[in-house]
Amino acid sequence: MKEYQIFKNIQKHISLSNTEREFFISILIEKDIAKKEIVLEQGSVSSKLYFVEFGSLRAFNVNEEGRESTIMLAVQDWWITDMYSFVNKKPALLSIETLEVSRLIEFDFIMLEKLYKRLPKFERFFRILFQNAYIREQLRVLDNISFTTEQRYTRFIDKYPQIVKKVTQKQIASYLGVTPEFLSSVKKKLS
């Protein structure tokens, strides 16, 4: 049986029998995506939830004045979509692009509902996944309050060592909520 990263991810929280694994594999859709491809465009409805088998992605928003902000990053073993759009079938507030050649596993809304029905233990899996995602967002709000830009930049490098070389300084700055100029002065102090 082919080894998928996604099983390691799932088995952090639930265990699957061989039959359940086989069913899960039968509904998997794998996509190999080139570098710098848009997999979700802001304004369109997000119809897919992605798991990153390998590679990395960036989610960003362009506001009314045309200013782009990087909101999320996803590396191997992460899940990503515009969840607001995916759940509510409303226009996405984010675009998502690959930062390098990536292999994604995609789930559409109907497939997920089928999965919940057929294997209810996936309710538990996604309950824990969303619980952790919610906690992460809360910690990000608190990090912004509690830490200096210098500390947050250091934490960013520690958290995403494999991504630092794949994004621009401007993208890191907007992810940290500061101007590129300010980030540049912080980096000079650190070096």
Place this chain on the structure above:
Amino acid sequence: MKEYQIFKNIQKHISLSNTEREFFISILIEKDIAKKEIVLEQGSVSSKLYFVEFGSLRAFNVNEEGRESTIMLAVQDWWITDMYSFVNKKPALLSIETLEVSRLIEFDFIMLEKLYKRLPKFERFFRILFQNAYIREQLRVLDNISFTTEQRYTRFIDKYPQIVKKVTQKQIASYLGVTPEFLSSVKKKLS
């Protein structure tokens, strides 16, 4: 049978049979809390998840410099805790206090795990709850990017009409991530 607000909340996402309702009621712990009581203290481990039957609460963080920031608000029909602390059994990063006389229903971690085992449909309920909480946090990040303080203040009043009179201007300002002086100048422009 006594009518609980919490059943309306739960039945938005799952339906309970009479037997299931009875079991659920048998494990419910109701607490009436006076105004301005601390129900969770930053630094201690959060052992309870609260549902607000009526009343309102505020969650805040005090950083190393002693600066207090209001992070979350909860009104009737909302859930609140320091989820990071509750799940990981780590010291809470937030304190939570009642803003008025409130009736809370409390769940501890072990009780919740029992509930998931006995009535697995609660996995679905909390999966949807955390999914929505995650989406809300994401929208808050995007709101900060997309809207002016003026727009965000107006949206805050629309969202929490019942809470505006119960919190100080300083607390609203910190929730919106601006100084009280700046909020005051924004309000003058609006009036």
